[in-house]
Amino acid sequence: MLMFKNTLTRSRRYWLWIASLLFVILAGSLCYVLQLIHGLVVTGLSRDVSWGLYIAQFTFFVGIAASAVMVVLPYYLHDYQQFGRLTLLGELLAVTAVTMCILFIFVDLGQPSRIFNIVLHPQPQSVMFWDMIALGGYLLMNAVIAAVTLIAQRQHVPVPGWIKPVIILSIPWAISIHTVTAFLYSGLPGRSYWLTAILAPRFLASAFASGPALLILLCLALRKLTGFDAGREAIQKLAVIVTYALAINIFLILAEVFTAFYSEIPAHEEHFEYLFIGLNGDYRLVPWMWLSVLLSWVALALLLVPRWRANIPRLAVACAAIFISIWLDKGLGLIVGGMVPSPLGAVTRYVPTLPESTIVLGIWAVGALMITVFYKITLSIWKEN
Amino acid sequence: MKITRKDFLRLSGLGLLALAGRKAVRALSGWSFAQTSASAAKPIRWGMAFDLGKCRHKDGCNRCIQACHSTHNVPQFADRAHEIKWIWKEPFQNVFPAAQTDYTRDFYGSLPVLLACNHCDDPPCQDVCPVDATWRRDDGVVTIDFHRCIGCRYCMAACPYGSRSFNWQDPRPAIATVNPDFPTRTKGVVEKCNFCEERLAKGQGPACAESCEEKAIVFGDLEQPDSELRQLLRSRFAVQRKPELGTGPSVYYIV
Structure with a gap:
């Protein structure tokens, strides 16, 4: 009887979830x-x-x-x-x-x-x-x-x-x-923020941190919701993979920052300035980019210590931090940061509608x-x- | 180690294939060009020069811009984010950021400079287009097929000169008087200066050059050593925008 009730509530929760997704x-x-009727004018793009x-x-x-x-x-x-x-x-x-x-x-x-x-x-x-x-x-x-x-x-x-x-x-x-x-x-000329040979390595490193972090979160959610256990050893091994990928990603970003700011070539500095300091009075992305940096450093600290990594709630926090951090960096900063300033030096505000x-x-x-x-x-x- | 080597081979193979594809396309287009122009004496490469000194003679003159935009049914949107422009003006320091010093900026920095598509010899927009909707013609004109463009805007990201505009909305309501001799566009496609290819086909020069009373816009064949354009480029000091990118602009500035 108890079991039946369990499945029923679980199933009600399941259908509620499906309904809200739909x-x-x-x-x-x-x-x-x-958007089809009016065109892309309904977006914040310009x-x-x-x-x-x-x-x-x-x-x-x-x-x-x-x-x-x-x-x-x-x-x-x-x-x-x-x-x-x-x-x-x-x-x-x-x-x-x-x-x-x-x-x-x-x-x-x-x-x-x-x-x-x-x-x-x-x-x-x-x-x-x-x-x-x-x-x-x-x-x-x-x-x-x-x-x-x-x-x-x-x-x-x-x-x-x-x-x-x-x-x-x-x-x-x-x-x-x-x-x-x-x-x-x-490979695009005139887009200095993207014109770097380590863009592909950076993409891979951030992918191998954010993807497995999401997989760990999904496994933890499955354990909570369905009782399925992916196995402690498997989760911990995945956490090690995330740690290495995250460390490499942070290293590659710092390498980009060094090249841009030590060379002091304006076209290379501008995009980082726009994202992390603000340019021509537009500071819209600055707090988000710093949040991304902060989250990735906190996550790295949590993951580097094996004892902390083994603690499941802590691991979950680290994985969520990585997912959000890389989403901010790649799902927000990368494209907008590459487009601002424009080839004619314009700083145009972009806010998704x-x-x-x-x-x-x-x-x-x-x-x-x-x-x-x-x-x-x-x-x-x-x-x- | 095994994976790295395998990836490397795969990726270099991919790169080679892309390169080979590009070379093949080039070779093929070169071949067809040789075929069609066998009778013509010399290939044509259209180019243009903006004489900035002459352009500044009349303050606030926008005749060339109006001539172009009314000829080509370019819509007028008040909102800067969604504007469409084929030829327009920008401050000198935005167009030639590297040609500034702290001591010249005060005077030259804000002077208006005309901009349009550079009709590059090796246009990045053509390379990136996934559907062959934009290409360099044999006479050097970089053109767009408005009916094939899928509106992915990859060409806008690739153009290092900001020459391309996108129809974020239906342009037709924003055209004051429609010129029936040139097509209007639909929403969702990219457009830009076409060097008046439709007028060239009738033996006429570009509308902007024709409209300029100061003769500040000189159009001609860069392959003809005795053309007015070549004579001008021989006698006066001229620069191109961002020549270091290797795109080979056909538009020159007499500064």
Whole structure:
């Protein structure tokens, strides 16, 4: 009787969660219809800041997608058995994140009905062409790997042999999706903030910190909500990976700061000044960028001490801090900071509008819905076993 | 170690493929160019020079801007964030930030300078466009297909001169009088100066140059050594915007 009541409340909570996600998706869709009717004028974007929240979210979630390699690689190449179950959860997270990326690109287009021109008139000299191949391939690979693994587990049979080469290929492919995404920006002349050879390494380091941090948070949430335990050792190993990636990311950011400010080349200093000090009276992003710095340093301190890292509430705080910190850095500062000041030195204020933010939240809700459904199916199969 | 090597190979392979693709496209376009211009004596490369001294003769003159914008149905939006401009003015210090000293800024810094698309020899906007909606023609004009553009604005991020505008909204209500000889645009596409390609096709020069009473805008063929433009560039000191980026602008400034 008690058990029955338990499932009932759990199920009520589950449907409440699904309903609220659907509500946010509906709100986002309505705002997108508004954008379709009036154009991108409903966003806070402008002639000078022509890319904003949409493209920044895309960049951030490519990182989340790529980070699945941090569980896939130890499990398949080093036979690290503790990551067995986490690997499937990671692959499903990758499928979700790439889907969100595609949606973010789609809502950013001025003429979405012409999207298939990318396929009809492929341009190999455009990095966007390679990004489409990289992301499309990665989505397909992870969807196939996750589906095949789940079906095999449900039928109590080993995974078919042909999937192994696909898994091995997905490892360098994961690195490629974020490298190509960095090349979208780092090859542009006249955008000093992005024109740096360590943009791709920085993207990878921040991805391998934020992605596994999110996976740890998801596992902790699963344990609380469903009782599924990913295993203490697996979580701790993931925490070590996050620690290394975060330290490397902080190092790379400091290396950028050194080059910009020791060389004192104005074009390189300006973007950092805009983000961290404020330029021409625009200080809008300054507190957020410093919050990002503060959170990443606090998280690093919490993670560096093994005793603190082993404490689950503390680990959760550190992971949340990393996720927020890297979201601020990559999902906000990176794109806007690269566009301000403009090539003509203009400092243009960019504030996302309500419809724009609602569309972004709607896509986040699509992601949350996908991950909820995927994990529910997975856990029910594991429970049966 | 194994992964790093594999990644490196994959990535260098990717880079090589992209490079090969680009080279192939270049070679092919070069080849077709050779085919079509076999009869023509010399290739054309259109260029322009703004004589800043002459341009300043009449204070507040905007004839060229008005001529261009009315010819090309450029909408007029009051709000700076969403404006569309093909040719416009900016203070000297914004256009040539490196050509300033602390002692010249007071006088030169705020002087207005005309800007338009530079019609680069190697345009970054063309390289990044994922749908081939913008390209450099054989005569050097960088043009846009308004019907193919998907509005991703990658070209706006790639242009180091801020020459491109995006239609954030339907431009048609903001056009005072529509010129029926030139298409109006729809919302969601990028546009910019086209060196008056539609007038060039009829043997006319650009509308801005024609409208200038001071003859401050000189248009011509950079490949013709005896063209008015080349003679001007020989006799007067001229600069390009950001030549260090290697884009090869076709627009020159006589300072």
